[in-house]
Amino acid sequence: MKNITAIILIILLSVSFALGQGALSINVWPSRVDISVVPGESRTGVISVDNKGKEKTQVLCYITDVGMDIYGELLFPEGGTLATSCESWFLVNPENFFLSQGTNQKIRYTLKVPDNASGTYLASIFFHTKPQEGAKNSGSRLSVRVGTLFVINVAGTGHKDGELSSLSLHNTVKATTAQVELGVLNKGNVLIRPKGTVEIKTNDGWTVDKLIINDDNQAVLPNSERIFRIPLVNIKPGNYNLVAMVDYGGAEILSGETMVNLVATEVPRHDWPIPQSKGPIKISGKAAKPIEPVVKLSPEEIKSLYSLATKQYTAGDYQSSLSTWQKLLKADPGNTTARKNMERTKTKLDALKKIKG
Amino acid sequence: MKKLLLASLVVVLFAGMAMAQPADLTADVNVQVTVNGVWSITLDVAAVDFGTLEPGDIATPANVVATVRSNQKIPWGLQLNKDRDLTNDVALESIPSANFTYTGGGPGAGLWTNGEFFLAPTTAYLCAATEYKVAAGLALTTTLNLTIPAPAAAGLYTNVITYTLTATP
Structure with a gap:
């Protein structure tokens, strides 16, 4: 009787254990490694990978660069693509292994910093499960x-340098949910985390709102630009002066101001009047960027352009894809997905140009 | 007899010494525990099968729950991508990207970006500052929506969708 009870208990425990697991699950540690090194130095370390899923899985290990598009979308292009690449500094072992359910693999990495390295470099070591070969069903196999x-x-080679690159209004759904866009250009070779405010002032100098920039401490990568968007809440349509003050941790506080016209409208997206700066943006004495006129296209035409650009991208015709994205965005500047895709296409093109020399 | 007395005396003396120990004598026991690092993603299914459909049909949406766990306080994001369009390898036809989309949901306080699957990984969920550390796990539900184009050729359409968990710099 005791034996039967024990067997039942074991079965129940096994079932509950299995139910608590996902079909695919891997644990990687550490999640982030911050290293301060000197040129010529070598470091080694270990990353631990656990299979917490139900099945044995094959794991591929590879290194990518880490980039960011203008709106902060993380990009992981092939190693060696970006200026901040350090992929070639790494050796990892093993690069391909099998993990049974509940087992662990230690991956050793060695990092050799070149003598001429300076500033901040980024990389990501990915652990990618191979999709399980199962029955041939219609649909998608998954991997993590x-x-x-x-x-x-x-250490000792970084320099911080930044400037405000843009300050404008950007409409989303309607004027009352418009966003202020503040661009920060990181001209240095280390990460910066700019913080600050944009005051919205009436023509007679009254502050109607004060927006916090980058409250969650996000980074701008070296030698790149990032646009921060802050939604406007309960601001009536009208003319306003935007006044930005940004501290990026460098020698000076960045400042800029521009006049904008907030328009109340709920017409479909492709017909929106785009709020334009009335005068030049006064940013650290630099001239404002000219704003291109809006081209009007129907939603069908925009959809068609989107489809064309995607096809061109998929076919590897990045130059044509870029032109199509640009054409689309002239007609639909608020299309964030298209903008992200355009940035990706640019990244691909840049990478190809580098490879071709 | 003398020896027996002597032995008894020694025993009594030792016993007396032991009993005379101060009552507040303490001993330390070192206690330690190692907590493992947690940085994981778990999918509740390994594949999504939409079954057999007619051209022009809208498939019943399929849910994939991605549970993210982290016991280090870092910003993170979930990215999605496909290796190719849903493709019929025999008829050499594929279902356009716009016909296969996802929408996100669940208890997260972060930001979902819904849309199509792209070849390049695209952020579907960006965690909120309150979710930098989610040791208990945050279940993110992605609902996959598929519409079969009216002129789609008969056959099996497949691809691979990858869920990427990554820290942000």
């Missing part, structure tokens, strides 16, 4: 990928 992010600072 977990990255360990490396932020490598070469």
